[in-house]
Structures are given as C-alpha cells and as structure tokens.
Amino acid sequence: MQQRQRVQMQYLERCTQKGLVIIYTGDGKGKTTAALGMVLRSLGHGYRVAVVQFIKGAWEPAERRVLEHWSDQIRWHALGEGFTWETQDWERDRQCAQNAWQVACEYLRNPNYYLTVLDEVNVALRLGYLEVEQVLRELQQKPAHTHVVLTGRGAPPALIDYADLVTEMTLLKHPFRSQGIKAQPGIEY
Ligand code: ATP
Ligand code: MG
Numbered sequence: 001m002q003q004r005q006r007v008q009m010q011y012l013e014r015c016t017q018k019g020l021v022i023i024y025t026g027d028g029k030g031k032t033t034a035a036l037g038m039v040l041r042s043l044g045h046g047y048r049v050a051v052v053q054f055i056k057g058a059w060e061p062a063e064r065r066v067l068e069h070w071s072d073q074i075r076w077h078a079l080g081e082g083f084t085w086e087t088q089d090w091e092r093d094r095q096c097a098q099n100a101w102q103v104a105c106e107y108l109r110n111p112n113y114y115l116t117v118l119d120e121v122n123v124a125l126r127l128g129y130l131e132v133e134q135v136l137r138e139l140q141q142k143p144a145h146t147h148v149v150l151t152g153r154g155a156p157p158a159l160i161d162y163a164d165l166v167t168e169m170t171l172l173k174h175p176f177r178s179q180g181i182k183a184q185p186g187i188e189y
Contacts (some may be wrong), residue, residue, distance in 0.1 A: 019146045021139055022162040024160055025155035028169030035117045035149040036063050039074070042147075043067070047114030049074045050107035054100050054129075055120035056080035056151075060189035077103050080120065098128030111143040122152030125159070132156045173178075 022038075025030035042049050051067075057079055067074050079100035101124075104174035107116045124130045139148065139162060139188065160166050183189060 017145075017178070019142065019144055019162070020147045020148075020165050022120070022147065022165040023160060023163045024151045024167055024169065025153060025160075026030075026170055028154055028170045028171040029174060031151040032119055032155075034120060034169075035039065035151050036067075038147075038149060039114060042115040042183050043070050043073050044137050045114075047073065048112055049115045049117070050104075050113050051076045051117045051119060052100055052104045052107070053119045054080050054097055054124045057189070059183065061189050062185065064090075067103045075107070079103060092168060093127075094129045097124040101130055101134070102185035104111045106139050108148060110147075110175075111146065113145065114145060115147045115149070117151070118147045120152040121150050122155040122159070122167075124152075126154040132158050136160065136162055 014175065022035075024034050036051075039049050039051065046055070051064075051074070053076075057080075064076050066077070074167075077100070079084065079096065104116065104118055107113045121130070121135070125132055125135065135150075142148065150163075155166070
C-alpha cells in the first residue's frame, strides 16, 4: 500500500498543468451539459469564460439566462441558425458557421479567456461548414494555459487525435426514443 502511494506521489510530482483541448462527442445525451459544468467550475474560480453556440436549438437554453448574472466573467454568443437538418440554404448556413468561427477565434487567441466552449462545433465540421484544418490551425496556436471544449456528435478523427481529453457519450436509453417523452425544462433546456 505504502509502495503504491509512493509511486502515485512520484507520478503526481512529475505531472504538470496544461491548457486542454477537450471533446465531448457521441450520440448519448450530456455533451453540452458537461461543457457547461466546466463553465460553472471556471466561473467559480473567477476566470473569464466564452461560450460560442454554432447551432441554435429549438429552445432558448435556460443556462444562458442564469450565467448572464456573471456578465463580468462570461460572454455568450448564440450564432447558429435554426436546426441544421431543416436547412434551406447550405451556403448561408456555411457563412453563418464561418462567422461564428471568427468570433470563436477572438476568444481562442485571447489569453484572458481561461475557457472557451465551442458548442456543436463538431456538427458544423461534419456538415462541411467548417474545415477541420482551420480549426486545428487555431488550436495549435492558442495560448498554452487556456482550455477549449468542443461539443457535438461526430467529432472528426483528426480532431480526436489532436485533443487531450475525449469523452464519447454512448446512447443506452433516451426517453424521447423509447417512450416518446418530449423535451422538458431543466432536463433538455
Ligand atoms: P445536453 O444538451 O442535454 O447535454 P447533448 O448536448 O449531448 O445534450 P445534442 O446532441 O446537442 O445533445 O442534442 C440536442 C438536443 O437533443 C438536446 O436537447 C438533447 O437533450 C436532445 N438529445 C440528446 N440525445 C438525444 C437522443 N439520443 N435522442 C433524442 N434526443 C436527444
Ligand atoms: Mg449539445
């Protein structure tokens, strides 16, 4: 036991800190809420945080209303257009995602933003609205101490390769699918 503790202590002493590239992907629920959990933690430590939403959902997220009470620490941009699978105009949606990316870049380059959440950016990549190379280029150049979370289903393999922390939410059950239960406040939005 003591030997194990000693090995663990030695390991911890060698560990350093580093700004992380974090991905939440997969078909199961919990990607955006996991990212917002990190936002809460970061705000609690007094850090500045930015959230850029690449895809706007059907509902106004209540989290945004709550987090706006921390307006000196948080910036929140809802830049997506409607639901992507209802798109009428691919080129317009691509332009919208590219504009969101430009906003995201301002935070990614700013050393004062401890955490930046790029919500549903993986979906924008999958739909071809953004190029994975342009995202990787920016991640490679970001300040060393800042963290970034990229959420959304279908994260591209090159992004997964580059990231430091990747969690895939696995769908085992969802009440909408199995019981036809619709979205409920506090649980979905
Ligand atoms: P959450 O925002 O609750 O953390 P998420 O970010 O993992 O979920 P998305 O992939 O962004 O989920 O899906 C958007 C919406 O669809 C959310 O409101 C979510 O609750 C809902 N949803 C997530 N997974 C499923 C599923 N397997 N079937 C039906 N609806 C789902
Ligand atoms: Mg989500």
